[in-house]
Structures are given as structure tokens and as C-alpha cells.
Amino acid sequence: MAKKIKQNDFLLDIHTEPFPARFVPPALDQLKLNAAKWLAGKIDHGDIAVSGTLRHLVLTVKGVAAKGNDKTERFKGPKVGAPAPALEGFARKYGLDPAALIPDNGVLYAEVHTKGESASALFSAMIPELMKSLQFPKFMTWEESGFKFGRPLRAITAMLGDKVVPVTVAGVKSGRSVHGHPVLAKQPVLLKDPAKHAAVLRQGLVIADPAERREYLLKCLAQATKSTGGVTEPDEALIDETVFMVEHPVPVLGKLRDAHMVLPAELLKLVMKKQLKFFPVVTKDGLLHPFFVGVRDGLSSGNELVREGYQRVLEARFNDAAFFVGRDSASTLASKLPQLERVTYQKALGSMAQKAARVESIAAWIGERLRQTAHVDEQAVARAAKLVYADLVTDVVKEFPELQGHMGGVYARKDGESEKVALAVEQFYFPVAAKSPAPTTAEGAVVSLSGKLDSLAGCFAAGMIPTGSADPYALRRQALGAVRIVLEKQLPLDLDAAIAHAISLQPVAVPEPAKLAAQLSEFVWGRAQSLFEEMNFAVDEVRSIQSGALSNLPNAFLRLAALRAVRRDPAFEPLAAAFKRASNILKQAKISDSAPPERALLRDQADYDLYDALVAAEGSANDRIVRGDFEGGLKTLVSVKPHLDQFFEKVMVMVDDEALKKQRLALLSKLVRAFRRVADLSEIQASAS
Amino acid sequence: MTFQEIVLELQDFWSKQGCAVVQPYDLEKGAGTFNPATFFGALTSAPARYAYIEPCRRPADGRYGENPNRLGKYYQFQVIMKPVPAGITDTYQKSLKAIGLDPKKHDLRWIEDDWESPTLGASGVGWEVWLDGMEITQFTYFQQMGSMPLSPVSVELTYGLERIAMYLQNKNSVYDLDYGGGLTYGDLHKPQERELSRYSFETADVALLSRHFNEWEAEGVRLAGFGDPIPAYDCVVRASHLFNTLEARGAISVTERAHYIGRIRNLARKVMELYIEKNTPKEPAAAK
Numbered sequence: 001m002a003k004k005i006k007q008n009d010f011l012l013d014i015h016t017e018p019f020p021a022r023f024v025p026p027a028l029d030q031l032k033l034n035a036a037k038w039l040a041g042k043i044d045h046g047d048i049a050v051s052g053t054l055r056h057l058v059l060t061v062k063g064v065a066a067k068g069n070d071k072t073e074r075f076k077g078p079k080v081g082a083p084a085p086a087l088e089g090f091a092r093k094y095g096l097d098p099a100a101l102i103p104d105n106g107v108l109y110a111e112v113h114t115k116g117e118s119a120s121a122l123f124s125a126m127i128p129e130l131m132k133s134l135q136f137p138k139f140m141t142w143e144e145s146g147f148k149f150g151r152p153l154r155a156i157t158a159m160l161g162d163k164v165v166p167v168t169v170a171g172v173k174s175g176r177s178v179h180g181h182p183v184l185a186k187q188p189v190l191l192k193d194p195a196k197h198a199a200v201l202r203q204g205l206v207i208a209d210p211a212e213r214r215e216y217l218l219k220c221l222a223q224a225t226k227s228t229g230g231v232t233e234p235d236e237a238l239i240d241e242t243v244f245m246v247e248h249p250v251p252v253l254g255k256l257r258d259a260h261m262v263l264p265a266e267l268l269k270l271v272m273k274k275q276l277k278f279f280p281v282v283t284k285d286g287l288l289h290p291f292f293v294g295v296r297d298g299l300s301s302g303n304e305l306v307r308e309g310y311q312r313v314l315e316a317r318f319n320d321a322a323f324f325v326g327r328d329s330a331s332t333l334a335s336k337l338p339q340l341e342r343v344t345y346q347k348a349l350g351s352m353a354q355k356a357a358r359v360e361s362i363a364a365w366i367g368e369r370l371r372q373t374a375h376v377d378e379q380a381v382a383r384a385a386k387l388v389y390a391d392l393v394t395d396v397v398k399e400f401p402e403l404q405g406h407m408g409g410v411y412a413r414k415d416g417e418s419e420k421v422a423l424a425v426e427q428f429y430f431p432v433a434a435k436s437p438a439p440t441t442a443e444g445a446v447v448s449l450s451g452k453l454d455s456l457a458g459c460f461a462a463g464m465i466p467t468g469s470a471d472p473y474a475l476r477r478q479a480l481g482a483v484r485i486v487l488e489k490q491l492p493l494d495l496d497a498a499i500a501h502a503i504s505l506q507p508v509a510v511p512e513p514a515k516l517a518a519q520l521s522e523f524v525w526g527r528a529q530s531l532f533e534e535m536n537f538a539v540d541e542v543r544s545i546q547s548g549a550l551s552n553l554p555n556a557f558l559r560l561a562a563l564r565a566v567r568r569d570p571a572f573e574p575l576a577a578a579f580k581r582a583s584n585i586l587k588q589a590k591i592s593d594s595a596p597p598e599r600a601l602l603r604d605q606a607d608y609d610l611y612d613a614l615v616a617a618e619g620s621a622n623d624r625i626v627r628g629d630f631e632g633g634l635k636t637l638v639s640v641k642p643h644l645d646q647f648f649e650k651v652m653v654m655v656d657d658e659a660l661k662k663q664r665l666a667l668l669s670k671l672v673r674a675f676r677r678v679a680d681l682s683e684i685q686a687s688a689s
Numbered sequence: 690m691t692f693q694e695i696v697l698e699l700q701d702f703w704s705k706q707g708c709a710v711v712q713p714y715d716l717e718k719g720a721g722t723f724n725p726a727t728f729f730g731a732l733t734s735a736p737a738r739y740a741y742i743e744p745c746r747r748p749a750d751g752r753y754g755e756n757p758n759r760l761g762k763y764y765q766f767q768v769i770m771k772p773v774p775a776g777i778t779d780t781y782q783k784s785l786k787a788i789g790l791d792p793k794k795h796d797l798r799w800i801e802d803d804w805e806s807p808t809l810g811a812s813g814v815g816w817e818v819w820l821d822g823m824e825i826t827q828f829t830y831f832q833q834m835g836s837m838p839l840s841p842v843s844v845e846l847t848y849g850l851e852r853i854a855m856y857l858q859n860k861n862s863v864y865d866l867d868y869g870g871g872l873t874y875g876d877l878h879k880p881q882e883r884e885l886s887r888y889s890f891e892t893a894d895v896a897l898l899s900r901h902f903n904e905w906e907a908e909g910v911r912l913a914g915f916g917d918p919i920p921a922y923d924c925v926v927r928a929s930h931l932f933n934t935l936e937a938r939g940a941i942s943v944t945e946r947a948h949y950i951g952r953i954r955n956l957a958r959k960v961m962e963l964y965i966e967k968n969t970p971k972e973p974a975a976a977k
Contacts, residue, residue: 017778018816020801054799138803140814142773142830142842151814152773152830183782183792245798252796276822294822296796306796309821309856316758316861323756 008161010045010061010123011194014131015155015179018054021244023150025210027134028052031059034133038126043068043119051209053247055154055182056201058208059130060194064123064160068116077101077108120160127158127167127174143171155179159194180204181247184298205298206247217242217249221293224251225281230289232279233269242277246297254278254311256290260318263325264410270400271317278314324395332415333390333408333425340389348462350507352389355454358505360385362450365501366493370446373492377420380443384424387412388447391425405429424448431481438481438488445489449498452482457502460520461510479527486553487531495550496521521550528553532560541567544683547676555630562630563679566638575641578648579681582668585653589665597666601659606643606650611667613643618674625677634678644671692854693869695788696742699766699848702787703740706780708768711741716923717930720745721767721847722806725922730769731831731843732961733968737771742850746930748937751886754879757862761885762878764850771843773830781828781846785820789857796821804829804845808929808953810836813845825853835954835961889937899940902931902949909956918964925957 019027028050036048039061046063077090080103087108091098094110101108136150143152147170158165158174167174177188178200185204191197198208207213217239221232242249260268265288272278272292281291294310296303340353349355363385367378391397391408409426413419424444428451431438439445455478459465466475486493500517503510510516528549532542537560544563549556566572599611617636624632653664675681690698700710714724721727721743730737743765751761774780778799782792799816804827806812815829827847831839851863851874860866864875909924932949935941941949 018799022801138814140830140832140842141838141840142844144772144841146840154776182778183797245800278822294796297798298796299793302794305794306821309795309823312856312861313822320758 006066007046007063008066008119009194010059010064010119010165011157011159011191011197012059012127012130012165013155013157013178013197014057014153015157016055016057016149016151016153019151019244020137021054021241023136024052024054024057024244025240027057027136027150028210030134031057031130034130035059035061035126038130039122041069043116043122051198053206053208053210053213054244055179055247056206056208057134058197060197064119066119068119068122070116071114073112073114074102075110075112077110080106080108082108120163120165123158123160123165124167127156127165128169131169145170147171155188157191157197159191161194162192178204180206181298184248207249210243213247213249214239214243217246217295220249220251220295221279224253224293225291228253228281228289228291230281230283230291232293233282233286235273235279238273238277238279242295245277246295248298250296250298250300250303252294252296252303252307252310254292254294254307254314256292256318257315258290260322261288261290263318263321264407266406267321267325267396267400267403268318270402271321272314274400274402275317276310276314278310321396321399324399328394328396328407328411329414333387333411333417334415336390336393337386339393343392346458346462346464348508349458352392354507355458356386356389358454358458358502359388359447359450361505362453362498362502363447366446366450366498369493369498370491374442374490376442376446380418380420380424381446383417384421384428384443384447385450387417387421387425388428388451431484434477434480438485442489442491445485445491449482449485449491449493452478452485453498453502454505456482456520456524457499458506460516460523461503461506461508465519465523475523476527479524480531482524483528483531483553487528487557490554492552492554495524495553497551499524499550525550528556532557537564540683540685541679544679544681546683547680555628558628558630559678562634565631566634567684569635569638571638571641573684573686575638575644576681576684577686578641578644579672579675580684581648582644583672583680583682586665586668586672589654591665591669594662594666594669597663597670601663602667603660604651606647607664607667610640610643610647610671613640614667614671614674618670621674621677630678634675637675637678640671690789690854690857691867691869692850692874695850695854695857696764696766698788699784700740700742702784703768706738706770706774708738708740708770711739713741713743714926716926717746718743718926719747719929719933720806721765722809722811722845723926723929724767725919727767727769727843727845728809728834728922729918729964731771731834731839731845732965734841735968737769737843740766740768742766746885746933748885748889748934751882751889751937753886754864754875754882757864760851760863760878761882761889763863766848766850768846769843772841773844777844778828781818781826785825788853790820790825790853799828800824802827807950808925808932809834809957810954820856823852823856825849825856835958837961889934890939893934893938895935895938895940898931898935898938902928902935905931906952906956910959913956913959913963916963916967918960918967921956921963922960925953925960928953928956 032048032050039045044065045061049060051058075094078086087098091101091110094112096110102111139148141148153170153172155177156169156172156174157176157178158167159176164174164176176191178191178197179188180201181204189200191200201208207216225231268288269280272280278292278294281289283289296306340356341351343352345352345355363381367376367381370376388408391404391411394407396407397404405426405428409422412422412425420441420443423441424447427439427444428448430448439448456475459473459475464473486495499520503513503517529542533539541560541563545556545559602608602611617640621633621636655661704710711726724741724743726739726741730739744762745765746762748761750759752759785792798819800819802815802817804813804815811834813829813831817824818826818828829845831843831845833839854866855863858866864873864879866874868874868877905924905927909921912921912924932953
């Protein structure tokens with residue numbers, strides 16, 4: 001019999017004191033996920049959706065059935081034929097007659113049918129559990145029951161259709177009142193229809209939907225800056241934060257005073273963004289414009305007072321910043337260096353002054369290694385290396401640690417250091433993020449790399465080695481930075497040797513320096529490996545060039561590119577298989593290295609053909625590889641394939657004739673070594689076809 | 690509105706909310722939280738409702754009277770309530786209106802700022818309240834004292850009086866504030882800022898301060914032994930201020946710093962435990 005089922009929409013609005021912006025998006029995700037999990041199988045329903053602000057977490061469930069699903073449960077009882085009292089006792093427990101027990105495989109079961117609960121009862125039960133299930137970055141308590149939540153609960157609006165779903169959480173009783181903006185909304189509105197919830201909030205100056213609020217904010221920002229000819233600086237993080245810091249964004253445009261525009265632009269922007277959550281206005285070219293937009297929560301009228309307030313606060317902050325810059329500028333960077341002796345880097349690794357000395361020494365070492373191959377101004381490197389940490393004792397960097405390096409560059413220019421030196425100091429911490437740029441100059445690259453190598457070597461020497469996901473000193477980031485610098489600046493530098501050198505400079509006793517260096521090289525290689533994989537090189541390709549990769553990373557990249565290009569050749573994979581066979585034979589014969597084969601001591605035509613082809617290919621490949629043409633070199637080597645196939649087809653390597661066996665092994669060994677200059681093909685996995 | 694009128698208005702407002710308006714404590718301290726009304730008030734389950742102005746000394750913040758926004762000695766207006774009354778954030782907004790800051794005409798924002806006092810082993814969750822971008826109040830739900838969870842929880846409101854007054858009087862320097870009684874804030878405070886900055890940064894006797902720190906710490910432990918937390922707590926307050934002065938004077942290295950803080954915290958914990966033990970009604974022993 002078809003029964004018309006009455007459906008209702010469910011609404012839950014958890015109204016709290018203001019959450020920190022970062023709490024809200026994860027809470028909304030969990031609210032949706034956990035509600036779906038909780039309801040699954042218990043009751044039929046339609047779409048589940050969430051929205052919210054810093055004061056509201058809102059959940060809606062469409063098309064909820066009037067009753068929960070009926071349920072049948074089976075409970076295992078005594079064996080068939082058990083004594084009557086036992087049967088009766090078991091049956092009574094489930095309100096059944098012993099005759100109603102169901103035999104199955106020699107055991108009796110009680111089958112209990114439960115009628116579905118009313119939707120309202122189900123949701124009453126769900127709300128407290130759902131609220132308890134939300135994980136916040138930090139919990140708090142505020143009232144007698146000790147309920148833990150991200151912020152104190154103010155009200156719960158819970159409705160199913162036009163009825164309130166009764167529930168009490170942390171002393172707050174659910175109801176139908178909806179609370180708009182805490183300052184601007186009039187009295188709470190009594191909601192009759194859950195579908196009107198968003199509209200009621202909107203009237204109370206709360207835009208509940210984050211996507212809508214974001215769009216509105218962006219429109220507001222664009223409008224506000226129109227008259228200035230500039231735009232707000234694109235800053236996704238600040239936009240995301242603002243979306244969850246205000247319920248009804250209203251832009252207020254303010255002006256910077258000319259007197260402040262002489263301060264470093266990065267400092268001005270940081271003061272605006274970090275200290276006041278204002279959006280700096282920039283020109284189309286990204287230059288700072290003397291304007292900002294503050295986002296007010298609430299009304300778009302009467303903003304003159306708010307603008308004055310914003311400007312006054314900004315003024316005070318800029319005055320502070322100017323005061324710091326003035327104090328910092330009273331003496332040169334170089335004259336601040338002795339102060340680094342009083343700044344501890346790491347307890348085991350000494351002061352920042354000691355670290356600076358090591359960085360200077362590593363930079364000089366690298367400069368010397370690159371003297372023949374790269375154009376590096378060693379004097380500029382030495383000067384920059386001396387100054388890189390001086391800005392750590394400036395007032396501006398103490399106040400804004402994010403400006404380390406940047407302020408060093410600003411002050412270096414003020415002190416009359418050369419632009420090369422100033423830029424190297426400014427970009428010392430580059431790349432600051434996975435995708436952000438590496439230092440632009442060779443000098444900057446060398447100094448920045450030296451800093452990273454020293455940090456890595458120091459932490460490894462002091463036993464602060466990252467394990468699993470724990471990496472408190474961000475060594476993975478440092479290693480990735482080092483790899484990127486060497487690759488992007490095309491430095492033909494032996495990183496293995498540089499690592500060993502950096503370890504030798506550390507002020508801690510290292511019992512087995514070679515072992516530690518190998519461990520650190522492997523760690524750094526791990527970053528190179530994932531970087532290459534991010535560039536879409538296959539795992540087996542990266543593995544095949546691993547040998548010797550760190551001793552020349554730019555070449556390692558070229559070898560990879562060559563491999564990928566040549567791999568497209570249909571002859572390549574069979575060659576790789578034949579190559580693997582050759583390597584295995586050598587492995588079994590325990591040959592790692594051998595004297596070169598002698599043609600005269602070989603015997604069959606297939607021997608001679610392979611020998612001749614290999615000698616020719618090797619010579620020509622070598623010319624190409626020396627010129628950096630790894631692809632050409634590899635292609636030339638691949639041309640021996642038919643001869644290698646013939647060789648394996650026609651002759652046996654492991655023959656009884658010891659002298660001949662030795663020569664054939666030597667021939668294979670020559671082949672393997674020739675290829676390994678580009679890649680170890682035995683690592684190549686046949687692609688599934 | 691003069692500086693003193695703001696204080697009077699706040700006292701009046703919170704008095705009407707059922708708070709006892711108590712007086713500043715008579716020892717040097719870095720924050721209103723050190724006033725026993727708050728420190729002891731937050732500890733037990735007994736209700737607490739207090740409001741008071743508290744002079745605070747932050748030796749390291751002294752600027753010889755030359756910085757218009759920073760002071761080595763200034764005032765906080767503090768409110769503590771336990772249990773937390775319903776709608777406390779609304780009540781707070783009303784208090785702003787009482788001192789002439791109508792939230793409807795300004796941008797009032799609640800910015801996450803969790804408070805922590807390492808020397809008291811205390812921490813709380815809450816906000817800085819921004820009025821048009823300016824921080825005017827620290828609003829905190831205490832969660833722990835002496836590293837112990839508090840129940841029931843207290844709420845603490847700390848008004849930054851000088852900033853509020855500068856805003857209301859449209860002054861760019863704290864020293865230009867109209868204090869009341871025909872005086873400026875500068876008349877009352879500038880000489881003291883100059884001389885106290887010199888004391889904190891230049892002339893304070895490090896050996897004497899270090900010795901006093903050790904002595905007051907030892908005295909605190911000794912007094913706690915007699916089971917009287919109140920005089921022992923005075924030792925905590927004194928040691929804490931001595932530490933602040935030593936630090937401003939540049940006499941404490943980074944490693945020593947953690948050690949000093951640990952010593953104050955240990956003493957503070959001892960005092961707290963003693964106070965709780967003494968002030969928690971004993972359950973009658975269950976009949977066997």
C-alpha cells in the first residue's frame with residue numbers, strides 16, 4: 001500500500017560567542033560529515049548542507065521522513081533443547097514468549113522489531129552528540145556542566161518543520177529565536193519556517209553562507225578601491241580570514257600619510273595586514289598605493305568615525321614602526337654583528353655569531369669550488385655572508401620576524417653596501433615557500449645555500465633529525481630550498497662534498513662524520529626525489545639517475561630529461577629488459593668492476609659485433625655527454641640494442657672456458673658502465689601494457 | 690570625559706552589575722590579575738564578582754616618557770565574575786556605551802587572543818576586543834591556575850584605560866590626556882616615567898634585586914609552611930616584580946629566564962594548593 005510520507009526540513013543553528021576565524025571552516029566540514037554519518041540508516045532524508053559565520057554554525061537537512069526506519073535486531077540465545085528456565089529467562093529479557101524464539105543452526109535467537117522513533121526524537125538525540133563530535137583546535141569550558149566547545153554557546157535554534165526540536169546543551173535550551181548581528185540587529189526573530197532562516201539572518205545583518213559572503217567581500221573591496229585607481233593586494237589568506245571575521249563585510253577606505261610612505265613598503269604592508277587585518281592597496285604593477293581598506297563588520301552608514309579610528313590606529317602603529325626603523329638605522333648592520341654573540345642559535349650549536357662564521361666559511365668554500373664554472377663575485381659573497389644575520393637584532397625584525405632578510409637588505413642599501421650584497425642579504429631566506437622564488441643572483445644563491453647547509457648539518461650533527469612527520473626545525477623545507485637553489489641556479493656543485501664540509505664545521509663531536517654525511521645526503525636526496533616526481537618524472541626514472549645525482553644536480557636533471565625523452569622510443573623498454581639481464585648476470589657473477597674486455601680474446605661474431613658497436617657508441621656518446629647532450633648520448637648508446645639482443649641470443653656468457661667467460665663479463669660490465677653515466681636502466685620498470 | 694570619569698563610570702556600571710568595587714592591591718605588580726580579588730577569587734567554587742582599577746608596572750615597557758603610547762606604569766580596569774553571567778558579552782558592550790563608546794557607531798571586533806601567565810601557571814581562552822582596530826579590552830575565560838583546571842570558570846575583563854581615554858578625548862599622546870582635577874596624565878606621570886625608566890634600565894642594583902628575589906622566594910616557601918597562603922602569596926607578587934625588573938635591566942639570560950619563571954610558578958602553585966585546601970568546605974566523613 002503506497003503511503004504518502006510527510007517530510008520536513010530540519011534546521012540547526014548553533015549560535016556562539018565569536019569563534020576565531022580559523023575554527024569555523026573545519027567545524028562546518030565536520031558538522032556536515034558527522035551529521036550524515038549519524039543519520040545514515042536511521043532515517044530517510046534529502047540533502048545535507050552547512051553554512052556559517054564566526055557566530056553561527058548552521059546545518060540543514062532537507063526532506064526528513066516523519067519517522068525513523070524500523071529496525072530488526074537478532075540476539076543470540078541458548079542452544080536448542082536447553083533447559084526450560086534458561087529459555088524462559090532469555091525470552092523474557094526481550095519481552096518474548098519462549099515459543100517465539102527462532103532456531104538457527106542449533107541455536108535459538110530472539111528477534112526484536114523496533115518501530116522507528118519520531119524524527120523529532122531522533123534529532124533531539126543527534127544534536128548533543130553532533131556538538132560533542134566537533135573537534136576544535138582548542139577547547140574551553142565556561143559554565144557549570146563543564147561542556148567543552150570552541151567558544152561559549154549562546155543559543156540553539158533547532159527546528160523540524162515548524163516545530164522546535166527540544167534539546168538542552170551546556171545549560172542552553174533550544175528554541176526558535178534567531179540572533180542576528182550582536183550590535184546591530186534588533187531583538188531575536190522567532191522563526192516559523194526553517195526555510196526562512198538565512199533570510200532572517202540576512203535581515204539581522206548576517207550573511208550566513210561563506211561563499212556568498214566571500215563574493216560580497218570581493219565586490220566590496222573592488223568598489224572601495226575604484227576611486228584610488230589601485231586594487232587591494234591579492235592575499236587569499238587574508239580574504240579567507242576576513243570571510244570568517246565579519247558577518248556582514250563593509251569596506252572602509254582610508255588613506256596613508258605621505259610621511260609614512262618613506263618606510264619600507266613590505267613593513268607598511270605587514271603592519272596593515274598582520275596587526276590590523278587591513279587590505280593594502282597597490283597599483284596595477286604591485287607598488288604600494290597610499291590607501292588601505294579596512295573591513296568593518298556591520299553597517300555601511302556612519303563610516304566616517306570608523307575611518308578616523310582606523311587611520312588613527314594605523315598612525316600609531318606606523319609611528320611605532322618608524323621609531324624602530326629610526327633606531328635600527330642609527331647604526332650600520334656591520335656594527336650590530338657583535339650583538340649576535342648574545343643570541344643563541346641552538347644550545348648545542350652555539351650563538352648566531354658562530355653560525356654566521358660557519359655560513360661565511362661554507363660560502364667561501366662553495367665560491368672556490370665554483371670559480372672555474374660559474375660567475376660568482378666571491379667578494380660580494382663574503383660580504384653578504386658576514387651580514388646575513390645582522391638584521392635579527394634589529395627592532396623591526398624582533399617585532400616582525402617575517403621581515404628577516406628583507407630588512408637586512410633594506411638596511412644594507414642604507415649603509416651603502418653594493419646592490420649585489422644587499423640583494424643577497426635580502427634573499428637569504430629564499431625560497432620561503434615551496435613555490436616561491438629562489439634567490440635571483442648567483443651570489444645570493446651561494447649565501448642562501450650556505451645558510452641552509454649549515455642548518456641541516458648542524459641539526460643532524462646535534463641529533464635533531466626529523467622522524468616521520470615531526471620536523472620541528474623545518475629541515476625538509478631547508479633541504480628542498482637547497483635542492484631548488486642548486487637546480488634553478490644551475491650550480492655545478494658537488495652537494496655531497498658540500499654536505500661533508502658543512503658537517504666538518506659543526507661545533508659538536510660527530511663520531512662517524514662520513515656516516516652522518518651519507519645520512520644527510522640521503523635526506524637531501526629525498527627532497528630532490530620528490531621535487532623530480534612533482535615535475536612528473538616517474539619514480540623508476542628518478543631512481544635510475546640517483547647514483548651520483550647530488551654530485552651534480554643540474555646534470556641529474558638533464559639525465560632525467562634525456563631518459564624521459566628516450567623512453568618514448570619503442571626500442572627502449574626491451575633494451576632496459578636486456579640491460580637488466582646484463583646487470584643480473586654481473587651481479588650473480590659478483591662482478592662489480594673489471595678490466596676492459598680485449599677484442600682479440602673474444603670468440604664469436606656476436607661478441608665482436610657487440611664489442612665494435614659498443615666501442616663506437618661509447619666514443620660518440622661520450623662526446624655528446626661532455627657537451628651536456630645527455631639525450632644524444634643516451635640515444636647513441638641505445639643504438640647497440642640489436643647487437644646486445646644478438647649477443648644474448650647467440651652466445652652463452654657463463655661458459656666453461658674461464659678466459660672467455662671473463663671477457664664476456666668484462667664486455668657486459670663495459671656496457672653497464674657506459675649507460676650508467678646517464679642512467680641505471682636496471683631500475684626501469686616495464687610499463688604495464 | 691576625563692580619565693577619572695571613565696574610571697568612575699566603569700566602577701558605577703559594574704557596581705550595578707553586582708560587583709564589589711575593591712581597591713588596588715598595595716604591592717607592585719605587572720597586571721590586574723595579580724590582585725588577590727582575581728587570583729584567589731578565581732580559585733575556589735565560591736562566587737566572585739569584583740571590579741577595580743589596578744596600577745600595573747611593566748619595567749621593560751618604560752620609554753623615559755618619550756613614547757606617546759608606551760608606559761612602564763599605567764592602569765588597568767579589571768572585572769572578574771564567577772560563575773560567568775549569561776550574556777556577559779552583551780553586558781560588556783553596554784559598559785562601552787556607558788563610557789561614551791556606542792558600539793553601533795563603531796566597528797567592534799573580537800579577535801582571538803588566548804591569555805597566559807607563565808609565572809602563575811595560568812591560562813585562559815578569549816579575545817582582544819578591537820574598537821575601530823584599536824585594542825581596548827582583553828576578555829578572558831580563565832581555564833587554568835597553577836596548571837590546574839578551574840571549575841567553575843571565571844571571566845576576566847581588562848580595560849585598557851589609557852587607550853580608551855585617548856580615543857574618547859581624541860589625543861595622540863597619553864601624556865596629553867585630561868586626567869581630571871585640572872591635571873593632565875603627563876602632569877601626574879611623566880616625571881615618574883622618566884625616573885622609573887632610568888631605574889629599570891640603568892640604575893637598579895642587580896645584585897640587590899637578585900638577592901631579594903632569592904629571599905622572597907625562600908620566605909614564601911617558609912610562610913607556606915605555616916599554612917597561611919595570603920602572606921605567602923605576597924611573596925609571589927614581590928618575586929614576580931623583582932623578576933620583571935631584573936629582566937628589564939638585562940640581567941637575565943634566556944636560559945636563566947625559564948628557570949626564574951619556574952621558581953615563581955612553583956611557589957604560586959604551592960600557595961594555590963594551600964588556599965584551595967583551606968577554603969574548600971570539608972565534606973563530612975561518610976559513616977562507615
